[in-house]
Amino acid sequence: WLAEGLPTPRWVLLDAAHQQREHVHAVPDDLGLPLIVKPPREGSSIGVSKVLGYSQMLDAVQLAAQYD
Numbered sequence: 881w882l883a884e885g886l887p888t889p890r891w892v893l894l895d896a897a898h899q900q901r902e903h904v905h906a907v908p909d910d911l912g913l914p915l916i917v918k919p920p921r922e923g924s925s926i927g928v929s930k931v932l933g934y935s936q937m938l939d940a941v942q943l944a945a946q947y948d
Contacts, residue, residue: 893920894941904937919947 881888892907908915908931917940918928927947929940 896945899941899945901938904941905934907937908934917941917944919944922947 890911892910894903894907914930914932916928917931917937918924919926922928927944929936929943931937931940
C-alpha cells in the first residue's frame with residue numbers, strides 16, 4: 881500500500897526478537913492509544929486485539945504471536 885502511495889495507518893512490526901516487555905510497552909508511546917495488534921500474516925480478525933492501555937499490550941502481542 882505504501883509503495884503505491886495509498887494512505888495507511890501508522891504501524892510497528894514487532895518481530896520475535898522485539899517482543900520483550902520494554903519493546904512492547906514502547907509501541908503506545910509511538911502510535912498512541914487505542915491501537916490494534918494483529919498477526920502480520922493472518923486475515924482481518926484472527927488473533928486481533930484492541931488495546932486501550934499499556935497493561936493490555938503484552939497479552940495482545942502474545943496472542944498475535946500464536947497465529948504467526
